[in-house]
Structure formats: C-alpha cells, structure tokens
Amino acid sequence: MGTGTPTPSMNRMCSGYLIEAGDDYIVFDHGFGSHHRLLELGVPATRVSHAFFSHHHYDHMGDYPRLLLTRWDQGAGKIPELKVYGPPPLQKITDRLFGDDGAFGPDLISRTENQASIDVYRARGGEGVRRKPQPLITELAPDGTVTEAEWTVRVVPVNHFAPHLTSYGYRIDHHGQSIVYSGDSGPCPALNQLAQGCDVLVHMCHYLTGTAPSKTFAAFSSGHIEVAEAAKQAGAKNLVISHVTEQFDKPGVRERVITEVSRIYSGNIFFGADLMEIPVSGPEASKLD
Incomplete structure (x- = not known):
C-alpha cells in the first residue's frame, strides 16, 4: 500500500503492506496515505482483521486512526474488534488516540451519544447501544x-x-x-x-x-x-x-x-x-x- 518514506510524494505513500492469509486481511504498518491505497485495492477497512506495527514513527502508523475509526464506523457493531500488535507503548498510544480524553474522544462521544449518529448507526444495521471501539491491543515482546x-x-x-x-x-x-x-x-x-x-x-x-x-x-x-x-x-x-x-x-x-x-x-x-x-x-x- 505504501513504499515510500516521510517525504511527501504522489507516487509513494508511507509504509503499509497488506497480506491475505486465508480469510484474514492483515495490515503490516499503516503510515499516512496507505489507507487511501487500501481503498484503491478495493479492500474495505471492515475486511481488515489484524494490524501489526513495526515501530512508532508516523510514516508507519499515521493512518492507524483512520483504519480503526473507519472500520468501527462502517462495521456498525457487526464485526469483531480489530486485533492490533506492536512494540510498547502501543497501549498508551491507543489510549491517547481513542480514550475519552484522547484526541478522538470528543468525536467518539458524539458518535455514540448524539441521536443523529445513532440514526446513522442503525441505518447501517447496528442494534442496541452504540459502543465505542475497543481494539484488542497486544504489546509484543522481542x-x-x-x-x-x-x-x-x-x-x-x-x-x-x-x-x-x-x-x-x-x-x-x-x-x-x-x-x-x-x-x-x-x-x-x-x-x-x-x-x-x-x-x-x-x-x-x-x-x-x-x-x-x-x-x-x-x-x-x-x-x-x-x-x-x-x-x-x-x-x-x-x-x-x-x-x-x-x-x-x-x-x-x-x-x-x-x-x-x-x-x-x-x-x-x-x-x-x-x-x-x-x-x-x-x-x-x-x-x-
């Protein structure tokens, strides 16, 4: 999905690779722009089951929020939580992105509590209370x-x-x-x-x-x-x-x-x-x- 570096380029997005193994679509790194390439490949975020991050430079994980939020939003509570793996401090990064006090906290609160967003959720097939994303985080040992x-x-x-x-x-x-x-x-x-x-x-x-x-x-x-x-x-x-x-x-x-x-x-x-x-x-x- 991306073979480039942090240097901006129209031809090479930041690092991102997609592997299909059986029924699983597995992302290895998801830097800025690689999610756009995922769309160009015709693979919706909801098909991605696992994500592995090699390290925490932005050109390898900048599109992590886009992958997780798009997958959650479009999945409407009907798909399993994304399994996410990588080195420490992956859990802290995830909390600071998606926790109530995180960067996307206000967005997630509005999408789970405001009736307009709940209407969209139900129109997509969601049922019951709309829950916030709870990615399954594993910080890997060396x-x-x-x-x-x-x-x-x-x-x-x-x-x-x-x-x-x-x-x-x-x-x-x-x-x-x-x-x-x-x-x-x-x-x-x-x-x-x-x-x-x-x-x-x-x-x-x-x-x-x-x-x-x-x-x-x-x-x-x-x-x-x-x-x-x-x-x-x-x-x-x-x-x-x-x-x-x-x-x-x-x-x-x-x-x-x-x-x-x-x-x-x-x-x-x-x-x-x-x-x-x-x-x-x-x-x-x-x-x-």
Missing part, C-alpha cells in the same frame, strides 16, 4: 509469537532508532509460505536469521550504500548493498526493495540499484511500487501475444 488458526507471526527486534524507539521485524508463515517484513532496520543478524529460507523478504532500502551521512545513520537504516547481503544470507527466494527515497527513485538509478543488488543476491528482485502485488511463488512471464 521474541513474541502470534498464532491464529491458519497463520503464525514471529517477532525479532531490529536496529532502528534505539533507544528512543523499539522496532520489530516480522515473519508470517501460512500454509507453507512465508513473508518477512523488516520494518525499518539497518543491518541486523537477528532479522537475517528470522528470514532464513523465506519466500518473500520485504526490506527497507533507504539510500545508496556509501552515501550515509554518519555511522549512526548507517546502523539504523539499510542501503542497497546491505539489503542485497541480507537477502543473500537469508536465502530469500524473492526480495522486495521498499521504503524508497527520492535519492535513487529515478530512471537509470533504479536500474543501477537492481544491477548492483543482483551481483550479490541471485533471487528475484522487485523494485517496490505502491499497489504492486507480489506473487509469493515468484514472478512468471506472461504469454507473448
């Missing part, structure tokens, strides 16, 4: 695991803006297929281990290697050569380059990045774009007509 009927998500801590933020990478396994999402991270052995043998590795690729302004920057964000090395070490079958900056999002430079990555990593390479669908089994050429 070695956490989430298990549902058809899929499992495993967690590792990654290298991004510590100690000010706790940042996670995720691996989801479903019916023998696996996708790993780095979140934002610099080079990280734990992430490479988590990604061993995965079908798809979606990795932050923030800059051209060798142009980092400091050692700290290079430790907390990955350049294109570091991403290639990570995919190689993991033995990932498919690599998706994402979190793309304007530094190398240019004709000719993109191709150079792919060429240099391919000298290290021999799997399939996707230069990520918003609304791109990644085949877990890998790309196939179309018939020549």
